[in-house]
Amino acid sequence: MTEPLKQATRVRPASPTETQETVRVIYGVHSLDVNIAGRSVGEVRAALRQALNIPPQAVAVVDGRESLESYILQIGEVLEFVRLAGEKGSLEGGLLTWGGRVSGRCRPPGGP
């Protein structure tokens, strides 16, 4: 994660007054309240693409519904760019190593 983004996600929570005027943007564990009402989803994606490392195929969701890139954001809405699902979890390999794997069905008969 980039340093600017770390800083951005560590800022104090917006006050109730500020929150009423902002749009919440979510990407993965990151959540920011920003003054982007009146901007389109596509504009926000372009502005945050580099800082948040948002892949082009990440779906945009506004208040729980998939959104068009042309949608104009309103105050108080929540825009989420859905982070891609983790791709590991059952791979073998070392704690900090690059691990090749061999399936049991690939082993010579009689092998361990």
Add this chain to the structure above:
Amino acid sequence: MLEIKVIGIGGIGCALLPFLARYLNYQGEPARITLIDGDEFERANADRQAFGTLGNKAKVKATEMAREFQRVAFRAVPQYISEANITEHVQEGDTVFLGVDNHKTRKVVSDYCEKLATVTLISGGNDFNDGNVQVHIREGGRDRTAPITRYHPEIRNPRDRSPAEMSCEELMARGSPQLLFANLAIASAMLNAFYGIREGKLTYGEVYLDILEGKSNPVRREGKQ
């Protein structure tokens, strides 16, 4: 009987199983856990996965769990899940823990769960130090939370393949760095979601975690489109 299927007995599955089994062992409700994986434990797995003997992962862990938790029934299916066999292994009313490393298998399981009237699918995956857990709950033919494919085109249109479809050369070429703490965090989040569902208090459909940032972010995933 509470029927639970654990698909994928790797880094996440191995971390999840002892806690799931212990919880169920002392709940009093009859439960059966079916472990499903076509892969084999090898010595190289020992730095992230706990196992006493080499052999098929589902068989080895089912035997170990049955020895320790005698009030829960265990069954092993030494196969990779695929379109060809999923109807045999996932049924109405099941709770499915899905801890696999490929989107193709996720899609196979998700698509089939969408055909069932009542099922709970809890799918977890991680990259090196972060990951996510998705929860799809169907009750009476309706989605209470969104299917795991709805907002995830990478699962809906997977570009990878399941291990069952790979050649031995492809399987050997696979591999990437893994951190057992990330596996543990995702397994824990999957169990947290399961507990939330059991208590009728789950408020999210997906949760993201980053262990280095020390953050988690739950988001709603409404069933209705």
